[in-house]
Amino acid sequence: MLSRFVSARSFQALSVLGRSFSTTQQDSNKVVILGASGGIGQPLSLLMKENKRVSHLALYDIAHTKGVAADLSHIATPAKVTGHTGPEELSACLQGADVVVIPAGVPRKPGMTRDDLFNTNASIVRDLSEACARNCPEAVLCIISNPVNSTVPIASEVFKKAGVHNPDKIFGVTTLDVVRANTFIAEAKNLDVSQVNVPVVGGHSGVTIIPLVSQATPAISFPYADRGRISERIQNAGTEVVEAKAGTGSATLSMAYAGAKFVNSMLGALNGQQGIVECAYVKSDETEASYFATPLLLGKKGLEKNLGLGKLLEFEVELLKKAMPELKANIKKGEDFVNGN
Numbered sequence: 001m002l003s004r005f006v007s008a009r010s011f012q013a014l015s016v017l018g019r020s021f022s023t024t025q026q027d028s029n030k031v032v033i034l035g036a037s038g039g040i041g042q043p044l045s046l047l048m049k050e051n052k053r054v055s056h057l058a059l060y061d062i063a064h065t066k067g068v069a070a071d072l073s074h075i076a077t078p079a080k081v082t083g084h085t086g087p088e089e090l091s092a093c094l095q096g097a098d099v100v101v102i103p104a105g106v107p108r109k110p111g112m113t114r115d116d117l118f119n120t121n122a123s124i125v126r127d128l129s130e131a132c133a134r135n136c137p138e139a140v141l142c143i144i145s146n147p148v149n150s151t152v153p154i155a156s157e158v159f160k161k162a163g164v165h166n167p168d169k170i171f172g173v174t175t176l177d178v179v180r181a182n183t184f185i186a187e188a189k190n191l192d193v194s195q196v197n198v199p200v201v202g203g204h205s206g207v208t209i210i211p212l213v214s215q216a217t218p219a220i221s222f223p224y225a226d227r228g229r230i231s232e233r234i235q236n237a238g239t240e241v242v243e244a245k246a247g248t249g250s251a252t253l254s255m256a257y258a259g260a261k262f263v264n265s266m267l268g269a270l271n272g273q274q275g276i277v278e279c280a281y282v283k284s285d286e287t288e289a290s291y292f293a294t295p296l297l298l299g300k301k302g303l304e305k306n307l308g309l310g311k312l313l314e315f316e317v318e319l320l321k322k323a324m325p326e327l328k329a330n331i332k333k334g335e336d337f338v339n340g341n
């Protein structure tokens with residue numbers, strides 16, 4: 001009940017903010033983007049440059065960052081933009097950060113799973129997390145790099161090793177799953193998409209993505225077969241984009257939109273806005289998986305209250321059961337990677 005109530009309020013707050021996710025208020029926040037020259041990094045940086053909550057936008061990548069920063073710096077919005085290239089410029093980029101967003105790493109090609117990215121992206125996220133733990137241990141981390149089911153545990157283990165772990169400040173960004181669920185369900189039911197909010201829980205890969213259509217706002221229902229079809233489409237939406245892009249990458253523009261939405265919510269909460277709820281993948285006691293996405297009430301210190309799973313339909317309980325083995329294996333793989341097991 002609380003979850004419904006808070007979700008609806010947060011949804012109204014976001015509606016008021018409008019589609020650019022900017023506010024009329026000028027806050028003083030440093031946002032860092034690691035992987036800023038990439039397919040997600042560039043449009044996400046553009047959206048962050050437009051956000052009035054951002055006073056300093058610091059962009060880091062191993063290549064092309066100076067050009068992206070110079071380009072964005074000409075936009076007539078208040079955020080100061082700095083560009084940082086290569087490991088020797090990483091510490092300066094991170095110092096004083098309030099929020100660090102990580103879209104660094106390789107994307108999928110057709111035929112690959114997100115777990116197939118582990119070999120390349122695990123060490124990228126580990127090394128960037130080590131730099132965060134050293135330079136901005138108090139910052140909120142928003143991890144986009146796949147496989148999210150494993151990269152979030154990797155970052156947490158790195159922070160634990162450094163003695164600075166705060167589970168309320170490490171988030172796997174699963175907002176794109178919610179954005180897709182809202183879009184597909186609004187289309188199917190001929191609703192105004194700006195009024196639709198569908199929680200998506202679990203992880204961020206295939207069967208671990210669990211849309212909770214029974215908890216949608218406004219309340220909707222589907223016949224059993226349609227419920228199965230729409231849930232599968234939400235679970236496979238990333239693959240739909242990977243196949244349409246035919247070897248040139250995965251979702252970038254919709255991910256930038258989703259990332260900007262999540263970071264704007266986070267900045268709002270960190271700066272004292274109340275009642276902000278987003279689904280994200282965090283350290284969790286809600287299920288037998290030690291990391292799990294659920295609706296979260298955000299606050300001045302990051303995660304304020306996990307709003308949990310709520311009441312599930314039998315259909316959703318079955319989805320949850322199917323997700324567990326893959327999710328638990330992905331989490332263990334990430335933890336073992338850092339701890340050398």
Ligand SMILES: NC(=O)c1ccc[n+]([C@@H]2O[C@H](COP(=O)([O-])OP(=O)(O)OC[C@H]3O[C@@H](n4cnc5c(N)ncnc54)[C@H](O)[C@@H]3O)[C@@H](O)[C@H]2O)c1
Pocket residue numbers: 034035036037038039040041060061062063103104105106107108117121124128143144145146147148173174175176177204249250251252255
């Ligand atoms: N969480 C989600 O919902 C979601 C959605 C879409 C994509 N993704 C993931 O986001 C990641 C990035 O996707 P993309 O399309 O932007 O890829 P991309 O290849 O276009 O961009 C990645 C960027 O990361 C940079 N990079 C590589 N190693 C780095 C390092 N050590 N430090 C800093 N930067 C580094 C590259 O130079 C490049 O600019 C992928 O892993 C993809 O699977 C996640």
Ligand SMILES: O=C(O)C[C@H](O)C(=O)O
Pocket residue numbers: 107108114146176204237238239241242250251
């Ligand atoms: O599908 C991918 O590989 C990228 C991302 O996780 C997505 O959901 O679009």
